[in-house]
Amino acid sequence: MASHQDFVDYVAEQLREAGDIRSRKMFGEYGVYCDGIFFAVICDDRLFIKVTPAGEAAFPHLPKAPPYDGAKDYIWVEDVDDRDTMTALTRLTCLALQAQPKKRRK
Secondary structure (H helix, E strand, O other): OOHHHHHHHHHHHHOOOHEEEEEEEEOEEEEEEEEEEEEEEOOOOEEOOOOOHHHHHHHHHHOEEEOOOOOOOEEEEEEOHHHHHHHHHOOOOOHHHHHHOOOOOO
């Protein structure tokens, strides 16, 4: 089941205080970016945020699951109505991802 644009728009609205939130359709689902950093995916109308040590430490109660078959675990944000948690997790995740060395494409 593909995600619906209404859900993607709602998530982006909920995350507006985290930064410039953009989404991009990818393989029938959506990649989510904050200030140009790819940090999450929306699959089957569910939000999954990349796992970072900072995110895990701050939100150990949030479950982890793969967004699709064969994927690594992401942090699954079940309650997309909890704007404060989503915003804080997004900020922590993007700071951690921004600090990582850039991967070179071969």
